[in-house]
Amino acid sequence: MILNYPYIKPLRYAVSSNNMKTTSMTLMNAYNLLHEGSLVFADIETHGIRVDLEYVDRKQQELDKLITKETKQLQTTKLYRHWKHSIGGKEPNIYSDTQLRVYLFRIRKLRTENKTNKGLESVDKQTLLEFDLPELNTIIHLRELRKLRTTYLQNFVKEQVDGFIKPIFNLHLVVTYRGSSDSPNFQNIPKRNEEAFDMIRNALFPRKGNQLMEVDFSGIEVSIAACYHQDPVMLEYLTTPGKDMHGDMAAQIFCIEGFDRNCEKHGYLRSAAKNGFVFPQFYGDYYKNNAIGLCRWAELPLRDKWKQTEGVLINDNCSVAANFKRHGIKGFSDFVNHMQKIEHDFWNNRFKVYGAWKLQRIREYQKTGEFRSLTGFKYSWEMRKNQVVNYPVQGSAFHCLLWSLIRVHKILKKRNYQTRIIGQIHDSIVLDVYPPELEAVSKLVKKTTTKALQQEWDWIILPLKVDAELGRVDGSWASLEKYKLP
DNA sequence: GGAACTCGCCAC
DNA sequence: AAACGTGGCGAGTTCC
Numbered sequence: 146m147i148l149n150y151p152y153i154k155p156l157r158y159a160v161s162s163n164n165m166k167t168t169s170m171t172l173m174n175a176y177n178l179l180h181e182g183s184l185v186f187a188d189i190e191t192h193g194i195r196v197d198l199e200y201v202d203r204k205q206q207e208l209d210k211l212i213t214k215e216t217k218q219l220q221t222t223k224l225y226r227h228w229k230h231s232i233g234g235k236e237p238n239i240y241s242d243t244q245l246r247v248y249l250f251r252i253r254k255l256r257t258e259n260k261t262n263k264g265l266e267s268v269d270k271q272t273l274l275e276f277d278l279p280e281l282n283t284i285i286h287l288r289e290l291r292k293l294r295t296t297y298l299q300n301f302v303k304e305q306v307d308g309f310i311k312p313i314f315n316l317h318l319v320v321t322y323r324g325s326s327d328s329p330n331f332q333n334i335p336k337r338n339e340e341a342f343d344m345i346r347n348a349l350f351p352r353k354g355n356q357l358m359e360v361d362f363s364g365i366e367v368s369i370a371a372c373y374h375q376d377p378v379m380l381e382y383l384t385t386p387g388k389d390m391h392g393d394m395a396a397q398i399f400c401i402e403g404f405d406r407n408c409e410k411h412g413y414l415r416s417a418a419k420n421g422f423v424f425p426q427f428y429g430d431y432y433k434n435n436a437i438g439l440c441r442w443a444e445l446p447l448r449d450k451w452k453q454t455e456g457v458l459i460n461d462n463c464s465v466a467a468n469f470k471r472h473g474i475k476g477f478s479d480f481v482n483h484m485q486k487i488e489h490d491f492w493n494n495r496f497k498v499y500g501a502w503k504l505q506r507i508r509e510y511q512k513t514g515e516f517r518s519l520t521g522f523k524y525s526w527e528m529r530k531n532q533v534v535n536y537p538v539q540g541s542a543f544h545c546l547l548w549s550l551i552r553v554h555k556i557l558k559k560r561n562y563q564t565r566i567i568g569q570i571h572d573s574i575v576l577d578v579y580p581p582e583l584e585a586v587s588k589l590v591k592k593t594t595t596k597a598l599q600q601e602w603d604w605i606i607l608p609l610k611v612d613a614e615l616g617r618v619d620g621s622w623a624s625l626e627k628y629k630l631p
Numbered sequence: 632g633g634a635a636c637t638c639g640c641c642a643c
Numbered sequence: 644a645a646a647c648g649t650g651g652c653g654a655g656t657t658c659c
């Protein structure tokens with residue numbers, strides 16, 4: 146079917162004026178972005194990523210062997226035999242949450258506060274770990290192995306055509322106006338777990354003779370949020386070399402004088418503050434959850450009197466509990482109060498403009514029932530408060546990536562380059578690079594993401610930064626290493 | 632025998 | 644007063 150699309154303006158969405166006034170983007174700009182994005186994604190979907198089928202086959206067999214071995218070993222345990230007995234001698238399905246739930250909570254009468262969305266006792270990884278039973282740890286590992294086997298390896302084989310998988314990239318499915326991917330999903334290939342990372346990414350390759358390159362915007366959601374709220378303290382953090390928001394929060398949360406992010410233990414505290422307080426707060430979490438999560442991370446019990454020796458070490462001879470005690474935090478409820486004060490300080494003193502912006506956005510939405518994003522999109526349906534604050538940021542951050550991707554793709558095509566964009570992961574672009582073009586492509590991507598984008602959209606009030614990684618020639622997606630863009 | 636639902640888990 | 648944002652997908656289960 147041939148559709149009659151409206152006239153599409155060339156890639157120009159906003160016009161800067163010389164008095165620094167930001168030009169607001171319209172629904173038409175938003176439409177054009179998605180329209181051009183769809184056309185470019187259609188091109189990209191024809192490229193795909195090479196998959197080493199022999200390797201996948203070998204890994205599947207290895208996994209099968211390992212799964213069989215661990216399953217057999219599990220079947221000899223007391224827990225398994227008891228479980229089997231409890232259901233009348235039938236073999237339990239160790240992958241069935243329903244069966245496991247009945248066994249753990251009805252037969253064994255274990256207890257947990259962790260609940261599923263429907264209010265049932267949870268049997269997820271974290272809950273099982275808390276019971277500290279070796280058999281359950283085996284079940285966790287078997288679940289992980291099976292996930293790799295089915296969601297990734299098996300699906301790659303199913304989806305591949307002539308040795309290439311060709312993921313689909315959608316622009317019409319996500320409520321925030323982000324993109325998504327399927328068949329297979331290019332956006333959830335394992336990264337953090339080393340075993341999974343190696344097994345899955347070593348199956349994926351560029352075209353013969355080429356190398357993979359990945360370029361991602363660093364911290365783009367934080368930067369885009371700053372374009373909305375324009376909090377001067379946040380802008381200072383983001384634009385001043387050496388200023389370190391997560392480090393400052395770590396020092397405040399863990400009561401550290403002389404915080405040094407380069408010291409190894411302080412580095413851990415910093416990432417705990419980042420992932421256990423700052424980012425959850427940005428998404429709308431609150432102090433009590435933060436306190437629970439941070440205690441879990443620091444290996445502190447959720448009990449009111451901590452022992453001096455409890456918790457991870459913050460230096461060679463001082464535990465986190467001992468350090469807290471010196472500052473009057475003697476146990477969990479003191480720590481919750483401490484986190485409550487920090488949360489209050491975070492939104493009312495440190496980032497007070499950001500905090501006020503959030504309230505203002507929510508008020509405006511409650512009055513009008515809708516709002517616009519800086520990229521021109523309209524959000525006009527029922528949303529919770531957190532969503533009102535998060536959606537436009539998530540959407541606009543992705544639109545920065547999308548605009549850059551469209552432009553890079555068009556220029557690659559116009560110059561008849563052999564380098565191809567093969568995918569996108571929300572804030573990153575993955576390219577299959579023809580080595581003679583490496584230098585030129587690097588410059589193009591860098592210039593587009595850090596210069597052209599900002600020239601195009603004058604609401605971007607701070608420089609956006611990108612990091613890149615490059616694979617070896619004929620190297621897999623696991624071979625990527627830090628790469629400095631020229 | 633398939634649709635719809637739930638859960639867990641991978642990514643950002 | 645309430646309290647973590649967005650997806651895709653496989654498997655198990657339940658319902659028709």
